[in-house]
Amino acid sequence: MSNSQQSLGDYGIDIESNPESQDRQDPHTIGILGSADDYAPHSIDREGLPNINGFDWEVQPVQYGPAEILEYWRLDGDFHDGLSHEKIPGSGGIIIRGADDYLREHALTEIEVPDYYTRFENEETHCRWSADGRTHISWRFLKRAVRLSNGYGRIDPVTTRVILCDTGHLFVSGPRGAFLVDIPPGRIFRNGDDLPEPPDSVYETIRGIQVPEENPELRTAFERYFRLLSESPYPSPISHAGFNGADHVLETTSEKTVVNDNNLKVLGGQTKPFEDTVGVYSRQCESTNFVVSVDPMHLPGEIGEEVTLSDDITSFGSSGDTTGIITGYRTNWREEDHIAPSSSGVSTLHFNLIVGLIMPDLTVTRRRINVATFEP
Structure with missing residues (x-):
């Protein structure tokens, strides 16, 4: 795959051509680790939940791994006169408890946030490499996530943090609290070069093959895939050969093959001996x-x-x-x-x-x- 990326202008996306600009820091060096729980209310006090224009809160929290989340949902304007909606991510929730544990388990890297909303347009698109399709974090989505945690006032430089997680979520904190939001799935890929060349820090060694896959469940499925093929009469993968959209291309002992999200999920879903x-x-x-x-x-x-x-x-x-x-x-x-x-x-x-x-x-x-x- 070429490092030279063309603009995805139809989708408002510009890919940074230098992969080192997307290098992953050591997650243990992220400064908010150990204090993220300070942003969580630890109990569902509905009077204390932030008031987000055009949205309401679910009745019961759900578990996102070690974190307990109360999700928000969009109110229907047909039933509320004069309703306006804040420009926030379409799916997510406020963390009730377990923020520190979640970040210790899933944090990949911290994303720097501009001081002012007017400067988000200068931000590059951040990428997460995964066959699940939750790959592109545009400046527009990043701005919506920060708006969720800050509201319509100024961006608080002390409490505002954005951390990319391997689960396909962004952790975002601010004066309103700490939130997990879903990176939008299903992005349309125009050609095989829509993902830039991954930095070295993204690769995971799986049974001797370097694979740029940041979803931990899909990495586990890859290990199963490689192991079963190595013990079979079928061709065995020998190296990672790039991407076709978000799908992985593998070089095998016979020819190239494509491994997509559905392949890996089927591998992870049927495992009982x-x-x-x-x-x-x-x-x-x-x-x-x-x-x-x-x-x-x-x-x-x-x-x-x-x-x-x-x-x-x-x-x-x-x-x-x-x-x-x-x-x-x-x-x-x-x-x-x-x-x-x-x-x-x-x-x-x-x-x-x-x-x-x-x-x-x-x-x-x-x-x-x-x-x-x-x-x-």
Whole structure:
């Protein structure tokens, strides 16, 4: 990939051509570590929550790893006369407790903030390298995040801090408190050069291969991918060869292959080994307890074994037999409601085995095997 980047003017994005400008500092040197909890209220006192024009707070907090978050939501202008909305990130929440623990676990680097809102246009786009697509932090988004923590007054130079996290969130603090906001996913990529060349500090060594992936869950999935392929008859990855949009391009012992977000999530979602999948499962539905026993004969093979699943026992859009290396299993109950006018409304309850597979072309897919079906 070339270091020379063209302007993404259609999206208001300019990529800094020098990768060292995006170098990652040692997270342990971030000054707010150890004091971030000072910005958290530690209890849900609704009278003490910041008043954000055009937004309200959820009823119950949720966990973002070690942090407890109370999310905000956008009020509908159709039901509130004269309602205006502050220009803040579309998704996020205020940290109730656990800010320090969250940053110790997930902080990547601190992003410097201008002294005045009028100077954000001079800021470069900051990048996070990940197949999950949460990659570009434009000056407009950074400005909205700072607005969330500061309001419409001046930017407080003492309390305002912005920290990029490996989870795809920004931590932002200010006079209003400490917040986690989602970096927008699904950015449109116009060509393979939309991500600049990563700095050396972004790379993680995974089974001997340097991979620029900053999402910890996807890094774990990469380790699983490399390990399974190294023990298989399929081509093995030997190096990282750049990006296609946000997707990773790998050089293998045969040819190049592309690994995307969905491939890695399937690898991370189906990990249960053979022996832990065998067992008894139960589910309460329509006041009845349904029980299923999964026997070894229900499972096509062990993790790492190459198998062929026939089309008549699988679903998930398969058209024909599927051959691949088993990555692991997952089980699920799926309830279907009959909504046709002639239907009594009785639901159908399915118990399924979900099998993860690395295909011969090195893409990753999953197949669903129905073990039992009930009509409560």
